[in-house]
Amino acid sequence: MTIHIFVLHASENSACVDQIQRSCEALGYQIWHKEQTSLLSAVTAPISSEQMIIGSAAFLLVWSRAAAQSKEVERLLLFAQRLQKTIIVLTLDATPPPTALVTEKTIALQPPYDQCMTQIASFLPPSKSSDALQVLVEQASHEYIRERKAAIEQAAAMLQRNEQEKGVLALLEHMVQHDTITSVRDKAQEVLNLYAQTLSQLPQTPSQQTQNRHSTFGVRCRNGHVSCFDKRIVCKVTYPVPRGQIQRSGKELDELILTCTTCGEALVAHVDCEGYK
Secondary structure (H helix, E strand, C coil): CECEEEEECCHHHHHHHHHHHHHHHHCCCEEEECCCCCCCCCCECCCCHHHHHHHCCEEEEEECHHHHCCHHHHHHHHHHHHCCCCEEEEECCCCCCCHHHCCCEEEECCCCHHHCHHHHHHHCCCCECCCHHHHHHHHHCECCHHHHHHHHHHHHHHHHCCCCHHHHHHHHHHHHHHCCCHHHHHHHHHHHHHHHHHHHHCCCCHHHHHHHHHHEEEEECCCCCEEEEEHHHHCCCCCCCCEEEEEECCEEEEEEEEECCCCCCEEEEEECCCCCC
């Protein structure tokens, strides 16, 4: 399988990125970037930048004055950082990269940019390898509903095997938020709910039990069922639930609209998410 690399850049730097793309493809890599609207395969539906980032084996940030001023570059960079992606910063000018990237590999590119792989290649995975997450992302963006639902079933199996959990969870959360079909969104949400419930039931070491007592909470629905949730999951801003803020006794709490894990009833929970986002 050809490994995918995501290239993030400002639109003003598209000409440079075209050269970088040719350099990468010459060594057998497939390039994804935010200006693409679909995969090359004719059987896939449009794929979002977030899905591309989830399924990529490496993340190239083309940094410049224009990139530093781009809100879209900032948004997608934060998304990649939340997934703990391997980020390689390629600078085109003297604009300092974000301070959060000081520990990442930074390479100052010089034209012609189509020769840049001599500088980058040693930091990338082999161009041909098996990546289950990449396959999952492509299936999750398929135009057929049955294929997207099959991807969700595969995602559930990967979570059971503790395989690439962070990427799989991010993909499911993205499907819940953005898939156009209600039944697909609901199926993805069911897997997320089951995963959260499973985490709360796992045997824990004494130190983990102490930590979990602080991070888990229960909510009773109007049918009398009690559902347990983990702040480490539901409090994250990437977790796909409606949310707001409310003041209680001088403390700002998150108002989360959750779902009963027994009957599916909507639950309103006021949660102190400080330190869990």
